[in-house]
Amino acid sequence: MKLFKILSVAGMVFFLCLLVKTDYSVIAQKEREILILPSEGTIGDTIRVVGKGFNKSTGDFEAYAAIILSSEEATTDDDIDSDVTVYEFVAEGVLLNENGEFDISFELPAELNDGADKETVHVGTYYVYVCHYVINVLAPRISAVAEFDVILGNITIEPDRGTVGTSVKIIGTDFFSNEEIAINYDEMDLDIDSGDTKTDSSGEFTAYVIIPKSNAGIHHVAVIQLGNELVAEFFVEPDVTINPTSGESGTQVTVLGTGFSRRENVVIYFGASEVAEIPTDRVGDFVATFSVPELTAGLYKIEIDDGENIQTAKFTIISPPELPSLEPPIMPAVIEINRLAGSVGAEIVVSGTGFVKDGTVTIEYDNEVVASTNTDARGIFMASFNIPISAHGGHVMKISDDLNTKELTFTVESEAPSKPDLLVAGPLVAEQDTDILLDWEDVMDDSMPVTYELQLASNDSFSAESILLEEKGLTDSEYLMDSSKIKFLRPRSSYYWRVRAVDSAANAGEWAETVEIKIAAVTTMPGWLIYALILLGGLFIFFIWYRFRQAEKRSNQKEPRSQGK
Known part of the structure; x- marks a missing residue:
């Protein structure tokens, strides 16, 4: 009887297992569908998921599902945890209605933290998986799959066309919140002239940039955040400036052009006459x-034509005086320069008209001659030089010949170099007879070369009275503190050192992290003293042994006498 009951129970359990297995297989074969609305979005957006064809709830049974977001692609033949290890539960315990349908919403997370592997959400394709619950336990098998694209956001630029030097406003929305942004122009770094350098808590920013020298046509302005980028187009239009804008026939006119086609010949017409032809450089x-x-x-009308772009300007010819002078008119000297601000080493191109014909023009920078060239038969010249090592701020450039002198102010950049990254960790322990190598990474800067300033102090506040050593103008990114310097430091004491970079424009960067140096206690003694102590110890042991032997002999001599008595 007992065996019969056991077999009956076992058979019932086996039968129920078959029922459960068969029911689950039938459910898995049904056509399931999930719809993601919208199909793309960014961090923090509300995403709606609509599903049908899943397990149905009945009066006696409630069916549930879980919604999972992952960056790993899988199919309905795969399982969560074994095949998909990077994921986040965006909705759990989702009730399926009597038709096997659900309609839920979730907020797109910034991180995927529920799987064995963790990951920050980034731009790209993600996958929404649906898994059923079986008897209140989540079944790992994926029941349905849908794709969702994470996008960076939107940018607009105002204006989207203009000349070189145009200030462009960049507005960004739906970016990652509270993160740094960078801006590229044709894959080259472009400084943010003003505005935001990072997004706010809503993922928005407004930044202003200046369009750099570039040839005519479409260029790409990219906003980069966390390795992802959005690109907008800016159309560079050519621009010309003439100097002077009026004069008599025979007047020398200088035409400056920017934003024309790259390395193309430009033909200049005055009215119907061709008056000049010159090639453009690599930036037009x-x-x-x-x-x-x-x-x-x-x-x-003056017309400037490079074959693809045409720009015009106006010039007024004025009548000569009624009584012409016997001497040719002296035109005022005019100077053009490619830039009036920059870094040490920046290339400066200076051109001029109206100078002494067939003469010599000298260019001085802070009263030091940096370039010299000859004018042609029309009094025109062009010269170039590199900004020498000089402190940040304004510097006087003087361009002169035997008759004319022009002064300009050039401003050297004042941005400090970055602080050095140390290659030695603290605290450092040294003895007085050893050397210490203080080492750090090279620092790069627009105003090269960079030198270093190093300080050693008796406390980490580096007050004036605590500074024991100060080295300036170090050209190498390391400093050897040899024993000749260390021997003057007190044993069992701590000292502190720091270093910073100084560029050729005298811009001093931040101090690197302070590192402690501990001077060990003196544990050695002179060799002669060691030998002397050993000798004294040996003599002392010999003395004790000798006294002991004398006492033993006297004791032995007394014993026979006492026996004879």
Whole structure:
């Protein structure tokens, strides 16, 4: 009877298992579908998930499912945890109605933390998985899959076309919140002139940049955040400046052009006459000069054509005085320069018209001659030089010949170099007869070369009275503190050192982290003293042994006498 009951129970359990297994297989074969609304979004967006064809709830049974977000691609033949290890439960215990449907929403998370492997959500394709619960336990088998694209956000630029030097406003929305942004122009770093350098708590920013020298046409402005980027287009339009804008026939006119086609010949027309032809450089810039043709007084159009782009300007020819002078008119000296601010080493190109013909022009920087060149038969010259080592701030450039002198102010950049990264960790322990190598990474800067300033002090506040050693103008990114310096430091004491970078524009960066140096106690003694102590110890042991032997002999001599008595 007992055996019969056991077999009956076992058979019932086996039968129930078959029922459960068969029911689950039938459910798995049903057509399941999930819809993601919208199909793309960014961190913090509300995402709606609509599903149908899943397990049905009945009056006696409630069916549940879980919604899972993952960066790993899988199919309905795969399992959570074994095949998908990076994921986040975005909805758990989702009730399935009597038709096997559900409609829920979740907020797109910034991290996937529920799986064995953790990951920060980034731009790209993600996968939404649905898994059933079986008897209140989540079944790992994936029941349905849908894709969702995480996007970075949106940017607009205002304006989206203009000349070189245009200030452009960049507005970003739906970016990652409270994160740094960087801006590239044709894959080159572009400084943010003003505005935000990171997003706010809503993932928004407004930044302003200046369009750099570049040739005519479409260029790409990219906003980069956490390795992801969004790109907008900016169309560079050519621009010309003429100097002067009026004068008599024969006047020398300088034409400065920016944003034309790259390395193309530019033809300049004055009215209907071709007066000059010159090639542009790699960024579409050029400097050209011509003489105003012999025409009657009036307003004339100057046309600048590179084959693809045409720009125009106006020039007014004025009548000569009634009594012409026997001497040719002296035109005022005019200077053009490619930049008036930059770093040490920046290339400066200076051109001029109206100087002494066939003369010599000298360019001085802070009263030091940095370039010298000759003018041509029309009094025109062009020269270039590199900004020498000089402190940040304004510096006077003087351009002069035997008759004309022009002064300009060049401003050297004042951005400090970054602080050095140390290659030695503290605290350092040293004895007085050893050397210590203090080492750090090289620092790069716009105003090269960079030198280093190092200090050693008796306390970590580096007050003036505590500084024991100060080295300036170090050219190597290391410093050997040899024993000749260390021997003057007190044993069993702590000292502190720090270093900072100083660029060629005298901009001093932040101090690197302070490192402690501990001077060990003196444990050695002179060799002669050691030998002397050993000798004294040996003599002392010999003395004790000798006294002991004398006492033993006297004792032995007394014993026979006492026996004889």
